[in-house]
Amino acid sequence: MxxxxxxxxxxxxxxxxxxxxxxxxxxxxxxxxxxxxxxxxxxxxxxxxxxxxxxxxxxxxxxxxxxxxxxxxxxxxxxxxxxxxxxxxxxxxxxxxxxxxxxxxxxxxxxxxxxxxxxxxxxxxxxxxxxxxxxxxxxxxxxxxxxxxxxxxxxxxxxxxxxxxxxxxxxxxVLIYGPGVKANMRSMMWWLCRGVPLPLGAIDNRRSLVAVDNLVDLILTCLEHPAAANQVFLAGDGEDVSTTGLLRRMGASLGHPARLLKVPSGLLQQVAGWAGKEAVAQRLLGTLQVDIEKNRRLLGWSPPVTLNQGLLSTARHFLESDQT
CATH class of the missing domain: 3.40.50.720 (NAD(P)-binding Rossmann-like Domain)
Incomplete structure (x- = not known):
């Protein structure tokens, strides 16, 4: 090197x-x-x-x-x-x-x-x-x-x-997560660890996420790769998940199975509108997917960390040091 x-x-x-x-x-x-x-x-x-x-x-x-x-x-x-x-x-x-x-x-x-x-x-x-x-x-x-x-x-x-x-x-x-993550992902883990029932058991959306280790690996690939010059790349884990699926997987990683109530997405959107929380509803209920095929084609890059591996390391860190 x-x-x-x-x-x-x-x-x-x-x-x-x-x-x-x-x-x-x-x-x-x-x-x-x-x-x-x-x-x-x-x-x-x-x-x-x-x-x-x-x-x-x-x-x-x-x-x-x-x-x-x-x-x-x-x-x-x-x-x-x-x-x-x-x-x-x-x-x-x-x-x-x-x-x-x-x-x-x-x-x-x-x-x-x-x-x-x-x-x-x-x-x-x-x-x-x-x-x-x-x-x-x-x-x-x-x-x-x-x-x-x-x-x-x-x-x-x-x-x-x-x-x-x-x-x-x-x-x-897209949304970056990993050990020490704050904001919505941390709040989600906090609620899951406390066994709070969440009305998100019937959300059939898809979200792309990116583990911080995957994003770092992509950045390192782009440092000198000749094909990266003057290009735009999207960063994701290469696997999409619904909000319901994310909660279930994170609950399993935490050792606290998610307690999910099957409330229709339309009703949740309506309630969020009444409460002035449309942006929050969009993140929880909406779909946002990315295609990272360009990364594979131009850079020969694929995410080294799977979604499940990324969630597990995030959960472990939270359980060990971040529950306050």
Whole structure:
């Protein structure tokens, strides 16, 4: 393996922390981990870069003080269920568009060979018809400010690749899960462990998920693979599951069988509408599938971790350390 000097942004995040540990175990890698000031700094990096806010004015010159030939940009203003900004799109653009393109321009000027951008499936859209998954080459159709900002960043990066010759790789993950996952997946495990009956026993949807170890493996494949240059890839486990099936599998992994009530999906959607929880209902009841055949065809890449293996490792971590 050739020597690689990598700048990793978002190193304290869920994905970034796993990616940092994996990168640091590979011989020949020199990793500079970028953190927001005040964040916990990991001990796996060859160097640490402490930053203020990431936007169009961020000065990355300290990163180029050592030779860097690859950038993995995982830092972002992430999608939230309860938005507090008066103008969400402007807030997302400040970080996800202006911040990304500012970093990419400086990277190109510093001679970086390849820039890997962690985008989002929300660039494709919010849902798919059952059995008709998104593909990497579909026309983007983002609907919310987060997805719009990621799409605009992608467009800017691809234009920069043409203008500068720096290679760009775009990866759009679906919902990421794994040991230490927070948000909805963690809440699901909490309820399952407490034996709470859940009204989700009759949901015939399909959702694509991606284990964090699978996503990290795809990113590592894209670091130097010649066929990855200036391409878009979707990240998933290669196996889709209904919400009902996910709860049953996770309950089995936790050793706490899911207690599910068979409430019709239409009734749940109606109740969610009354309660102003349409977005939550979409995640639980809607279908969103991705096709990763392009990854196999161009990169020879298939997910090394199965859905069941990913759920089991997630459950074990929760049982051992994350039930508070």
């Amino acid at each position: 050739s020597s690689r000097s990598i700048l990793l942004t978002g190193a304290s995040g869920f994905l970034g922390s796993v990616l940092l540990r994996r990168l640091s175990t590979l011989e020949g890698n020199s990793v500079v981990a970028a953190y927001r000031s005040g964040k916990d700094e990991g001990d796996c990096a060859s160097g640490v870069l402490s930053l203020g806010p990431i936007d169009g004015n961020t000065d990355w010159s300290d990163a180029w003080a050592r030779p860097v030939n690859l950038v993995i940009h995982a830092a972002a203003r992430v999608h939230v269920m309860s938005e507090s900004e008066g103008d969400p799109l402007a807030a997302f653009r400040k970080v996800n568009v202006d911040g990304t393109l500012n970093l990419a321009r400086q990277a190109a000027n510093a001679g970086v060979k390849r820039f890997i951008f962690i985008s989002s499936i929300k660039v494709n859209g919010e849902s798919t018809p059952l059995g008709k998954p998104y593909t990497a080459d579909d026309t983007p159709a983002p609907l919310d400010p987060y997805g719009i900002s990621k799409h605009e960043a992608e467009q800017g990066l691809l234009a920069l690749a043409v203008a500068t010759g720096m290679e760009v790789v775009i990866i759009r993950p």
